[in-house]
Amino acid sequence: MSNNKKNSISSGFYKEPVPHITPDSPFASMMERFRFAAEILELNEGVFKYLSSPEKVIMVSIPVTMDNGDIEVFEGYRVIHNSILGPSKGGIRYSDDVTIDEVKALAAWMTWKCAVVNVPFGGAKGGVRVNPKELSQNELERLTRRYTSNMLDVFGPDRDIPAPDMNTNEQVMAWIMDTYSMNQKKTETAVVTGKPIILGGSKGRKEATGRGVVTCTLAALSKLRISPSKTSVVVQGFGNVGSVSAQLMYEQGAKIIAISDISGGYYNKDGINIPAATQYSLTNGFSLEGFDGAEKISNRELLELECDVLIPAAKEDQINKDNAPNIKAKIISEGANGPVTANADKILEEKGIMIVPDILANAGGVTVSYFEWVQDRHGYFWTEERVNRRLNRLMRESFDNLFMVSEKYSITLRQAAYVYAIDRVATTLKLRGIYA
Numbered sequence: 091m092s093n094n095k096k097n098s099i100s101s102g103f104y105k106e107p108v109p110h111i112t113p114d115s116p117f118a119s120m121m122e123r124f125r126f127a128a129e130i131l132e133l134n135e136g137v138f139k140y141l142s143s144p145e146k147v148i149m150v151s152i153p154v155t156m157d158n159g160d161i162e163v164f165e166g167y168r169v170i171h172n173s174i175l176g177p178s179k180g181g182i183r184y185s186d187d188v189t190i191d192e193v194k195a196l197a198a199w200m201t202w203k204c205a206v207v208n209v210p211f212g213g214a215k216g217g218v219r220v221n222p223k224e225l226s227q228n229e230l231e232r233l234t235r236r237y238t239s240n241m242l243d244v245f246g247p248d249r250d251i252p253a254p255d256m257n258t259n260e261q262v263m264a265w266i267m268d269t270y271s272m273n274q275k276k277t278e279t280a281v282v283t284g285k286p287i288i289l290g291g292s293k294g295r296k297e298a299t300g301r302g303v304v305t306c307t308l309a310a311l312s313k314l315r316i317s318p319s320k321t322s323v324v325v326q327g328f329g330n331v332g333s334v335s336a337q338l339m340y341e342q343g344a345k346i347i348a349i350s351d352i353s354g355g356y357y358n359k360d361g362i363n364i365p366a367a368t369q370y371s372l373t374n375g376f377s378l379e380g381f382d383g384a385e386k387i388s389n390r391e392l393l394e395l396e397c398d399v400l401i402p403a404a405k406e407d408q409i410n411k412d413n414a415p416n417i418k419a420k421i422i423s424e425g426a427n428g429p430v431t432a433n434a435d436k437i438l439e440e441k442g443i444m445i446v447p448d449i450l451a452n453a454g455g456v457t458v459s460y461f462e463w464v465q466d467r468h469g470y471f472w473t474e475e476r477v478n479r480r481l482n483r484l485m486r487e488s489f490d491n492l493f494m495v496s497e498k499y500s501i502t503l504r505q506a507a508y509v510y511a512i513d514r515v516a517t518t519l520k521l522r523g524i525y526a
């Protein structure tokens with residue numbers, strides 16, 4: 091790594107636009123940060139081009155017989171960004187607004203994320219354009235099994251290993267595992283992670299992403315010398331990542347002043363009772379709608395609240411150039427993938443806000459997915475205490491490592507994460523003889 095480059099991209103081929111990028115999209119945000127790191131690393135031009143495009147993009151059409159006998163056709167994707175570090179790994183999301191561009195960005199983020207925490211996986215992501223809330227459980231099962239059948243040549247414990255993401259869960263992973271196994275004529279637990287524990291899932295996987303977010307948040311707080319018990323926290327998104335992050339920060343003695351989900355934001359300046367909110371959401375169809383332990387606000391207002399820590403744990407592009415000037419948090423811990431756009435980074439940096447980037451902050455999920463894959467392959471399962479201890483240690487080491495890189499090169503933690511990850515991928519490419 092050259093030591094004399096600072097925070098600006100000077101010139102050269104990295105400025106060349108890469109074709110097929112929609113401006114201001116998640117993929118454009120990913121590329122802007124990749125370009126910055128490539129410049130610092132003086133990355134080989136061919137390697138830059140190679141890593142700017144996914145290795146493989148699969149788009150499938152999924153016909154599903156609905157409960158009323160009609161046939162509906164859904165579109166599904168799987169993007170493998172890169173598999174040089176190992177089999178590709180990444181979640182599958184069900185969402186009616188998922189796009190191929192978004193999945194391409196998410197797949198690339200998986201490559202960088204696995205490199206940041208040194209797990210031996212490449213990056214992939216999947217998506218199906220569907221609103222799962224509009225499907226019955228049987229329709230959802232048929233959709234999942236058909237999507238998996240279309241991906242039989244793609245998935246595999248040594249090739250590409252899915253996991254849960256937005257609107258997918260342990261049950262969806264169980265259907266994928268079963269469909270794949272039936273076609274292999276043997277039970278193949280290691281083909282997916284995030285499965286139910288009884289089917290070979292790992293203890294601690296469900297909570298792992300939120301747990302990792304909290305480990306990084308505590309590390310960031312200690313850098314700013316703020317005690318967790320004196321911390322006010324705002325969490326956007328109350329699904330797997332958001333609710334666990336809120337719960338674990340609450341257990342640290344922090345005051346969670348606002349939470350939100352798709353139904354809106356909920357604010358209480360004296361602190362929200364998180365176990366009560368979680369219980370409410372569980373018994374209310376995973377929705378906070380009607381939760382009366384707080385005042386209702388909008389998601390936009392929520393992001394702009396005065397607080398020590400903001401944890402965006404919903405989706406991409408939530409903090410952008412329009413609202414970045416109004417963000418008042420001291421630390422943003424990115425539970426979601428891509429919640430801050432590249433053009434908001436500079437604004438937040440100038441405001442002195444510390445960002446713990448997604449490819450570090452939410453890497454706890456893929457880390458315990460790796461533990462799950464290892465356990466499946468050994469046929470030997472760990473205690474929850476062992477999983478959590480190893481997760482916490484790895485997350486803390488990764489945070490400290492990136493903090494050191496950021497200080498060494500006078501760059502932000504996000505820039506440090508990209509520099510570290512891309513250097514690792516490029517070094518692997520070189521050692522494998524892909525370039526001299």
Ligand SMILES: NC(=O)C1=CN([C@@H]2O[C@H](COP(=O)(O)OP(=O)(O)OC[C@H]3O[C@@H](n4cnc5c(N)ncnc54)[C@H](O)[C@@H]3O)[C@@H](O)[C@H]2O)C=CC1
Binds near residue numbers: 331350453
């Ligand atoms: N589940 C996992 O292990 C991992 C998830 N992530 C990322 O974390 C984010 C959340 O994922 P999960 O918690 O798994 O999904 P989830 O489906 O369990 O929860 C998503 C939550 O966000 C809320 N939401 C959706 N749109 C919203 C909006 N516009 N404003 C406010 N809230 C909104 C939903 O109502 C729900 O509460 C995604 O970006 C995902 O890619 C990252 C790493 C691992």
Ligand SMILES: O=C(O)CCC(=O)C(=O)O
Binds near residue numbers: 180
């Ligand atoms: O657990 C995994 O394998 C991947 C989780 C994921 O999709 C993510 O980190 O964004």
